Amino acid sequence: MNKLIFEEVKKPLILNDISPRWAARLETGQQLPTVLSVTWLRWYFELKRASRCVVGEAHGYSSSYMYYCRECDKIGWKFMLYFTLRSYAKLDETKHIFVKHWNNDHI
Numbered sequence: 001m002n003k004l005i006f007e008e009v010k011k012p013l014i015l016n017d018i019s020p021r022w023a024a025r026l027e028t029g030q031q032l033p034t035v036l037s038v039t040w041l042r043w044y045f046e047l048k049r050a051s052r053c054v055v056g057e058a059h060g061y062s063s064s065y066m067y068y069c070r071e072c073d074k075i076g077w078k079f080m081l082y083f084t085l086r087s088y089a090k091l092d093e094t095k096h097i098f099v100k101h102w103n104n105d106h107i
């Protein structure tokens with residue numbers, strides 16, 4: 001197939017392609033776990049760890065992006081913050097920002 005045509009038909013990735021585990025957890029319209037429940041705590045501690053958070057999953061559960069991509073580092077903290085604040089709107093916004101950034105800079 002002609003490379004140019006291939007590029008044109010290539011669809012941008014969605015969060016489900018980039019970080020499938022977190023995409024399922026943070027699916028739009030789904031309730032977050034009860035604060036301080038076992039699930040909530042597990043997610044909270046994973047979001048705090050650069051290698052285990054939404055952005056870390058995208059990077060193959062590595063925290064190396066902290067040293068070479070400021071934007072990913074920033075987005076990782078946003079997920080953690082808005083999860084803690086239970087801000088569904090801000091979490092959705094952060095997912096969009098992350099997916100856009102990933103499609104622009106990491107593929």
Ligand SMILES: [Zn+2]
Binds near residue numbers: 065070073106
């Ligand atoms: Zn990045």
